Amino acid sequence: MADEAIVRLEGLKKRFGKIEALKGIDLEIPAGITYGLIGPNGSGKTTLIRILAGISRPSSGAAFVLGRPMPDRSVAASIGYMTQAEALYKDLTVEENLRFFGRIYGVSGALLRQRVDELLELVGLSDRRRSLVDEVSGGMRRRASLACALVHRPRLLFLDEPTAGVDPELRIQFWNYFKRLTTGGVSILVSTHHLDEAGRCDRLGLLREGELLKEGVPEELRREAQAETLEAAFLYFARRRSP
């Protein structure tokens, strides 16, 4: 069961009034890997992740997470979700935010303290732990936001552009950490614009205008497109799809 698909989409559609944000997506994501969701602005990445996180309902089709059709709160505890905009309480300190999100997932006491220390260290905010979120820099907020998604040690991570606005050095650190997490058995679905980061994913899905253009291992995608870079490959598949 463990290496069953951790996420499965069947003809997933989502519409907002006239806009069809997802136009029927079929996809299976195996467990234990970092899956990269690549696509330009408005391609539907956030929409897809919100459905997987159980916040938004599919208009038609189905999304399964850990074998359960979403939305389903019983899998919520296994999911860590980092929203695209940093969702934090601005009038609480960095540490208080972390503790709050830990506690609503049922982490408490010494374990919570230990995890909070660990994560603050990881995102380099140990010395700013007592600063109000309102008073730290934009990049620091993103780092705090990531830490909040990790505090309950989820098996499954949905990260919506986790590295947007984060400086290059820390970005490399983040990706190293993601790698460590996946070797530890965590599955990650991450959306990004940075195609250089996409190369570090185990598999990629290319999303455009609500459609999954292409899906596979980065190396294979590049080979199939006969492209030097992932950028070129993405353009190749985008052009091939349009009439």
Added chain:
Amino acid sequence: MSRITALAYRIFLQIARDRRTLVLIFLVPMLVMGLLTWLLRSEKQPFRAAVIVPDKGGAMMGDLLRELLVQNARVKIIAGITEPGINEALEDGRIQAAIVLRGADLEELKTGKRAELKVVLEGSDPMSSREFLQQLQRLQKPLLDTMRGLLSLSDENAQMLAPPELNLVFLYGGKDFGETDYFAPPVICFVAFFFVFIITAVSFLRERAQGTMERLLASPLSQFEIILGYLSGLLLFALAQTAVILFFVFYLLKIHYLGSIASVLVVEFIVVLGASNMGIFFSSFAKNEFQVAQFIPLVVLPQVLLSGMLWSLETMPKALQYIAYALPLTYANLALRNLMIKGFSLAQVLPELLALLAFALLMTAGSILTIRKFGAIN
């Protein structure tokens, strides 16, 4: 100049695009003015009184008094109430006051004896009691004049005819209960209701605006847990607020009250329960703080005008009374006045408490249903 017009144009665009604001800007003043005019213009319900004359000889003066009351004062005479039944009739609201006329036998009056006018007042609304008493005072002179005519006494003897002796009895409240004692209970629950409503609505809205609602919805928290969490957090402040208000009102303003402070707190608790859930429920329908602010006139004004806070329900026209009984604060005011002015026990205000509880449950159901649906800006 063009910089200023740019700003003005932007504000114009924003308000014009916010349809709800646009509608409310025009609708709310009309609603308020309409309600107010309706309240003020409509014929006030007359004061209900019984005139009881236990001894035969006084029948004539009794009839005269009834006639004067109906003609010169806004009083409706309720018949069929006997002296032992006065309290019961006052309690169930058939009458608001009873006048018992004694020693009004013509023959005895001629000898210079004074009749006795005992007025038993329900008394929980000091203003209508006072108004009634003033009217009664004003009728003394015409009453005497007519009596003098009837007795056809010589002028000298007529001076002998003394005004009846007025004897006041209050069922509730009392002579020392004034307007402030009447207004204190509704103000206490209004303040709590209003603040809790606004605080919950705004903090819930903020939760959505800053995106943390997304995180809560993605967490294992159920809607019910979210509501309970909010409630427990707010309750502490709401009850502390109430305690401070009560302390201020009772000990520093020296408001008269009967009953126990504990029962007042129980009512407040249920009011706060309803108000906070109403805040959660209503905030689902607001996109920004601006729209939350618009709920204030909608939620607050009708309740200020109709809940019996300023005008007692009994004097309102029937149609408005029906609206009033659909408002939660009406029940809160009734319950608190019964507790504080009449000295009722909690058991005696059970119907009002149940109505308040029903409102709280309705709002809880509403907020549970809407948190997930509108909680995240889909």
